[in-house]
Amino acid sequence: MKISFVINNKKVSLDVEPSMRLLDVIRNELHLTGTKEGCGEGECGACTVLINEEPVNSCLYPAINAANKNIMTIEGFRETNEYRVIADAFADRGGSQCGFCTPGMILVTYSLLKKNPHPSEEEIRFALSGNLCRCTGYQAIVDAVKVAAVKGIKL
Amino acid sequence: MIQHFVPTTLKEALKILDERDCYIMAGGTDLMVQKHRGSGLLPNFDKDVLYVMNIKELDYIKTDAEGNLRIGAMNRYCELMNSSLVPDIFKTVFKEIASPNIRNMATLVGNIANASPAGDSLLPLNLFNARVVLSSVKGNREVLVEDFIQGVRKIDRQKNELITEVIIPNCDLNFYYRKVGSRKAESITKVSLMGGYKIEGGKIKDLRIVFGSISVKVVRNHFIEEKYQGKSVNELRARIDDIINEYDHEIKPITDQRSTMEYRKKVAKNLLRDFLKHVK
Ligand SMILES: Cc1cc2nc3c(=O)[nH]c(=O)nc-3n(C[C@@H](O)[C@@H](O)[C@H](O)COP(=O)(O)OP(=O)(O)OC[C@H]3O[C@@H](n4cnc5c(N)ncnc54)[C@H](O)[C@@H]3O)c2cc1C
Ligand code: FES
Ligand code: FES
Numbered sequence: 522m523k524i525s526f527v528i529n530n531k532k533v534s535l536d537v538e539p540s541m542r543l544l545d546v547i548r549n550e551l552h553l554t555g556t557k558e559g560c561g562e563g564e565c566g567a568c569t570v571l572i573n574e575e576p577v578n579s580c581l582y583p584a585i586n587a588a589n590k591n592i593m594t595i596e597g598f599r600e601t602n603e604y605r606v607i608a609d610a611f612a613d614r615g616g617s618q619c620g621f622c623t624p625g626m627i628l629v630t631y632s633l634l635k636k637n638p639h640p641s642e643e644e645i646r647f648a649l650s651g652n653l654c655r656c657t658g659y660q661a662i663v664d665a666v667k668v669a670a671v672k673g674i675k676l
Numbered sequence: 677m678i679q680h681f682v683p684t685t686l687k688e689a690l691k692i693l694d695e696r697d698c699y700i701m702a703g704g705t706d707l708m709v710q711k712h713r714g715s716g717l718l719p720n721f722d723k724d725v726l727y728v729m730n731i732k733e734l735d736y737i738k739t740d741a742e743g744n745l746r747i748g749a750m751n752r753y754c755e756l757m758n759s760s761l762v763p764d765i766f767k768t769v770f771k772e773i774a775s776p777n778i779r780n781m782a783t784l785v786g787n788i789a790n791a792s793p794a795g796d797s798l799l800p801l802n803l804f805n806a807r808v809v810l811s812s813v814k815g816n817r818e819v820l821v822e823d824f825i826q827g828v829r830k831i832d833r834q835k836n837e838l839i840t841e842v843i844i845p846n847c848d849l850n851f852y853y854r855k856v857g858s859r860k861a862e863s864i865t866k867v868s869l870m871g872g873y874k875i876e877g878g879k880i881k882d883l884r885i886v887f888g889s890i891s892v893k894v895v896r897n898h899f900i901e902e903k904y905q906g907k908s909v910n911e912l913r914a915r916i917d918d919i920i921n922e923y924d925h926e927i928k929p930i931t932d933q934r935s936t937m938e939y940r941k942k943v944a945k946n947l948l949r950d951f952l953k954h955v956k
Contacts, residue, residue, distance in 0.1 A: 522680060522682070538680065539680040539682060539727060540680060540701070540711075540719050540721060558715055561715060562709050562712065563708075563709060563777075575754065575780040576776065576777045576780060577777050577781050578777045581704050581705050581781065582781060583701060583704045583727065585680070585729075586703070586727070586729050588682075588730070629776075647776070647861075650776065650860065650861030650862070651775020651777040652777075
């Protein structure tokens with residue numbers, strides 16, 4: 522079935538099965554491998570992408586549900602000023618070690634700060650609660666989000 | 677070969693369901709896990725699939741003339757949490773379901789149709805006497821959520837029916853809710869309890885108690901609830917041990933990978949005691 526959407530500001534039309542996981546569309550059809558696969562069951566958030574600015578787990582997202590929507594992966598987000606602020610904050614605070622969770626963490630951070638530019642620690646932890654990290658112990662990530670909030674994301 | 681149907685109108689969807697037996701896909705957060713085969717592989721569907729998230733008619737959160745809240749089959753937790761029409765106690769429950777990412781995908785109707793004993797939205801839906809509307813080419817029928825769910829993944833739905841909406845009557849009670857899981861986010865419920873009560877002139881006007889994850893479906897015993905209506909708060913408090921005993925035969929949890937039968941039973945009773953102490 523033909524499915525059209527906008528991904529990273531580009532219009533795309535693909536002939537794929539409607540039930541294909543959006544994650545496989547992104548990684549295997551579009552070769553955007555910044556989006557990761559951890560659990561494949563909705564629990565880790567490594568596969569997070571933004572759809573109409575909301576983070577979702579692409580491993581459970583049927584491709585057809587993305588039709589005519591606006592998808593942003595880490596590759597597209599990298600081109601923005603907001604990305605620079607958040608990525609610098611993660612580097613500054615040691616919020617990324619192996620990096621596997623980082624694309625998801627960064628996209629969730631962006632969607633949080635866009636809605637709530639000055640989140641409390643509790644709000645940060647709540648927003649990141651679906652994104653698991655095996656390396657940092659989370660505190661460094663929470664600190665990075667706070668730094669990014671202070672530097673401000675000009676939106 | 678299986679076929680995929682992406683109707684954009686309800687009429688079209690009901691016609692398809694009348695002609696063939698389909699899986700119904702909403703947000704996919706249950707179905708995509710259940711049919712998952714592995715990285716790079718298509719989900720394992722052995723019959724046709726009908727997708728509901730393009731039927732714009734089923735996208736609404738509104739109140740009707742009688743003051744009932746009506747929620748369409750497309751509406752996701754994230755939308756319900758942001759709506760001023762949705763009672764706070766529902767939002768409290770939704771906040772503890774899965775994770776923010778999942779709540780941006782998952783629908784309330786999907787949680788009902790999935791009929792898991794651990795489905796968290798089923799507690800407030802039961803307590804509020806909520807109903808689902810099932811539509812087919814023949815027309816609509818309404819069923820109480822309490823009766824709609826018959827057991828683990830067993831629901832009162834014919835193959836040609838689609839759940840189109842949930843109706844939640846207005847309900848002015850004091851609420852109590854506890855969900856016990858392994859951690860704060862993304863934890864499937866081990867035991868949960870929701871209580872609701874209303875007191876007028878020192879007497880119990882309304883008392884409702886529902887348990888999650890302690891039986892094949894949400895447990896609610898109308899007989900016990902009614903027995904205590906009209907009694908004084910003091911009498912209720914004096915009879916807490918009796919009430920816990922009355923629920924004993926209803927609390928039939930299982931042992932699984934998440935918890936043991938003994939633990940669940942004990943926690944369920946402790947939650948009931950805690951709730952009853954809150955009634956004042
Ligand atoms: C990591 C993770 C954590 C979770 N944590 C929790 C939790 O804490 N508490 C909890 O209660 N749930 C939890 N869930 C499950 C929860 O996300 C789902 O139950 C969700 O609400 C289902 O909605 P959906 O739109 O994704 O449904 P789908 O997966 O699309 O469908 C679910 C079922 O409902 C049927 N269905 C959907 N729409 C209709 C319709 N209109 N008519 C008839 N049948 C229909 C489908 O055929 C399917 O059987 C979790 C899931 C994951 C992946
Ligand atoms: S890979 Fe999607 S949530 Fe883990
Ligand atoms: S940095 Fe390794 S998983 Fe988070």
